[in-house]
Amino acid sequence: MVNPAPKPYSEADVNGGEINVQGINRIFKDTEGKDIVALESVDLKINPGEFISLVGPSGCGKSTLLRLITGLDTPTGGELYLDGDKINGPHHERGLVFQDPTLFPWLNVYDNVASGLAARKILKEKKYEVSEYIHLVGLEGFEKSYPHQLSGGMAQRVALARALVNHPKVLLLDEPLGALDAFTRMQMQDELVRIWQQRGTTMILVTHDVDEAVYLSDRIVIMTPRPGKIQEIMNVSIGRPRSRNHPDFLRLRTKILEKLHFAKENNLSYYI
Amino acid sequence: MSSQAANIEESTSLSPALSEPAIKNKKILDKRIVLILPLIALITDLILHLSLPNKQSFTTTKVYPSLLKAFLAAYLLVLILSFFIKPLFTKLIERAPLLTAVFLFLELWDIVTLKLKLLPLPYFPGPDKVLNSLTADWQLLGVSVLYSLRLLVVGYAIGSILGLTAGILMGWSKKWNYWIGPLLKVIGPIPATAWIPIAMTIFPTSFWASVFLITLAVWFPVTMMTSSGIANVRNAFFEVARTLGADRKYLIFRVAVPAAFPMIFIGLFMGLGASFLTLIVSEMLGVKAGLGWYINWAQGWAEYSKVYAALIVIGVIFSSLITLLFKIKDRVLIWQRGLIKW
Numbered sequence: 001m002v003n004p005a006p007k008p009y010s011e012a013d014v015n016g017g018e019i020n021v022q023g024i025n026r027i028f029k030d031t032e033g034k035d036i037v038a039l040e041s042v043d044l045k046i047n048p049g050e051f052i053s054l055v056g057p058s059g060c061g062k063s064t065l066l067r068l069i070t071g072l073d074t075p076t077g078g079e080l081y082l083d084g085d086k087i088n089g090p091h092h093e094r095g096l097v098f099q100d101p102t103l104f105p106w107l108n109v110y111d112n113v114a115s116g117l118a119a120r121k122i123l124k125e126k127k128y129e130v131s132e133y134i135h136l137v138g139l140e141g142f143e144k145s146y147p148h149q150l151s152g153g154m155a156q157r158v159a160l161a162r163a164l165v166n167h168p169k170v171l172l173l174d175e176p177l178g179a180l181d182a183f184t185r186m187q188m189q190d191e192l193v194r195i196w197q198q199r200g201t202t203m204i205l206v207t208h209d210v211d212e213a214v215y216l217s218d219r220i221v222i223m224t225p226r227p228g229k230i231q232e233i234m235n236v237s238i239g240r241p242r243s244r245n246h247p248d249f250l251r252l253r254t255k256i257l258e259k260l261h262f263a264k265e266n267n268l269s270y271y272i
Numbered sequence: 273m274s275s276q277a278a279n280i281e282e283s284t285s286l287s288p289a290l291s292e293p294a295i296k297n298k299k300i301l302d303k304r305i306v307l308i309l310p311l312i313a314l315i316t317d318l319i320l321h322l323s324l325p326n327k328q329s330f331t332t333t334k335v336y337p338s339l340l341k342a343f344l345a346a347y348l349l350v351l352i353l354s355f356f357i358k359p360l361f362t363k364l365i366e367r368a369p370l371l372t373a374v375f376l377f378l379e380l381w382d383i384v385t386l387k388l389k390l391l392p393l394p395y396f397p398g399p400d401k402v403l404n405s406l407t408a409d410w411q412l413l414g415v416s417v418l419y420s421l422r423l424l425v426v427g428y429a430i431g432s433i434l435g436l437t438a439g440i441l442m443g444w445s446k447k448w449n450y451w452i453g454p455l456l457k458v459i460g461p462i463p464a465t466a467w468i469p470i471a472m473t474i475f476p477t478s479f480w481a482s483v484f485l486i487t488l489a490v491w492f493p494v495t496m497m498t499s500s501g502i503a504n505v506r507n508a509f510f511e512v513a514r515t516l517g518a519d520r521k522y523l524i525f526r527v528a529v530p531a532a533f534p535m536i537f538i539g540l541f542m543g544l545g546a547s548f549l550t551l552i553v554s555e556m557l558g559v560k561a562g563l564g565w566y567i568n569w570a571q572g573w574a575e576y577s578k579v580y581a582a583l584i585v586i587g588v589i590f591s592s593l594i595t596l597l598f599k600i601k602d603r604v605l606i607w608q609r610g611l612i613k614w
């Protein structure tokens with residue numbers, strides 16, 4: 001499935017963007033009009049080209065933070081910046097991949113991948129890139145297939161290619177591999193690392209899988225719920241390519257699980 | 273359909289995998305017998321028609337027997353071809369009982385009317401008489417078809433364009449929904465044909481009055497289904513499109529409309545049905561041309577065979593139009609299956 005890139009990408013040297021989250025609050029109202037503090041005074045600086053993961057129990061505001069960075073949601077207080085420019089509204093510089101691939105069911109694989117370029121009216125000039133990215137995620141031969149004909153892993157790879165073809169400075173991934181089986185999941189993790197190393201895109205990944213976070217990230221942001229806050233940021237100073245059995249890997253993994261208050265009570269490797 | 277039926281039969285005969293081949297053979301024999309049934313039905317049709325004395329006082333012509341002979345020849349041709357073309361063979365086996373039923377119905381019709389006169393004239397002419405009307409009056413029928421189609425196409429086109437526009441506006445924007453919604457709720461449920469007296473006086477020609485009526489009939493379901501289709505598009509599609517750099521035009525025409533197309537299609541289908549009804553009724557009541565007028569005119573002369581002839585023509589044309597609409601749907605909606613079957 002993992003194919004070498006056919007040729008160096010034209011914009012490969014476009015470096016990732018720098019994200020600055022400053023004093024973000026996000027308060028929702030529940031049905032009775034009471035406040036739900038999804039995020040409270042969150043500060044986070046993400047370096048250009050960094051791979052960062054957000055982990056934490058359900059409801060701690062990970063998706064909320066991601067949606068704020070995409071610009072699909074606006075904070076109640078505080079500000080977000082991409083390379084020093086204030087974020088207000090979605091932009092193709094900040095790509096998004098959900099857990100549910102959300103492919104456009106009326107478009108085939110090729111047109112799904114091309115949809116970003118089509119929406120930006122630059123498809124004609126960049127047509128060759130569509131095929132390049134379909135190749136990159138190992139889906140050539142499936143260009144004419146419709147989403148309902150794809151497996152979950154294939155659909156997720158299409159979603160990834162669709163986001164990547166836009167050359168985002170920042171790629172936001174909200175549990176993109178959550179629905180996949182363990183084997184496909186590990187394959188996709190390697191693919192993510194490869195794409196990230198090749199492209200230098202800033203990656204922000206939300207995951208429930210601590211192994212995944214340790215395997216992929218430069219830094220791991222541990223969040224706590226009610227109200228959603230950053231508890232701690234951990235550096236992952238393990239050389240790449242990483243091995244899941246390396247003692248450093250296992251040590252860090254245990255440490256993070258402890259922080260999440262789970263390792264001691266049982267051996268669950270992820271929290272769902 | 274046909275291949276499905278064949279598959280089911282195959283799998284049932286395969287499941288007792290080791291049963292004697294004799295049973296299998298017998299099954300195939302049984303299947304083949306079905307192929308003879310339409311032949312038998314057609315030949316008895318012919319013999320009975322030609323040999324039994326007539327009770328209805330029409331002079332019979334050669335038209336009906338010629339039709340039966342044509343059927344016979346066509347069926348024999350297909351039968352012979354089917355021995356060489358496997359898919360045709362399975363299809364023919366699947367269709368043979370239905371064909372037999374159709375031919376038996378013709379026979380029943382012929383006997384009950386022409387031969388035994390069990391049903392009163394002039395309301396129930398025999399097949400030969402109806403066929404004669406069809407062939408003898410083809411010019412007037414043809415002109416009527418053209419008039420009807422012209423009205424239908426113009427009315428349906430305007431109605432669906434207006435319906436799509438209103439539906440998209442309503443589904444997309446709260447403001448438009450606020451203004452068009454009540455109009456739709458009050459005017460929509462009134463059957464378009466109820467406007468006939470008013471339309472006939474307001475419009476300069478009965479043609480444009482009827483176009484107006486058909487437009488109204490089509491507009492309602494198309495608007496309704498388009499707007500609710502668009503309003504119910506999953507928000508995630510819009511969010512993804514926006515992160516991909518989509519502008520409003522893209523969101524409406526490349527996300528909302530295709531996502532809503534299954535619903536829009538139901539609206540177009542309902543609109544087509546409503547347009548048929550409105551067309552025929554307004555032709556019967558106001559327009560001096562077209563198939564609706566033809567039926568009325570034939571009834572005025574008590575020529576019921578012509579009424580039946582017109583009904584046959586209407587059936588064929590409207591059914592073809594629906595088939596056409598579904599063909600278009602299949603093209604546009606390859607990404608979705610099992611909406612409504614035709």
Ligand SMILES: Nc1ncnc2c1ncn2[C@@H]1O[C@H](COP(=O)(O)OP(=O)(O)OP(=O)(O)O)[C@@H](O)[C@H]1O
Nearest residue numbers: 028029030036038057058059060061062063064065
């Ligand atoms: N649109 C909304 N309206 C009201 N409350 C919301 C909304 N979105 C999120 N919340 C609330 O904000 C909190 C954080 O939600 P969020 O989806 O960010 O959690 P999460 O960390 O992504 O959880 P999970 O791991 O289960 O996906 C939750 O308590 C949730 O109920």
Ligand SMILES: [Mg+2]
Nearest residue numbers: 062063064174
């Ligand atoms: Mg979430």
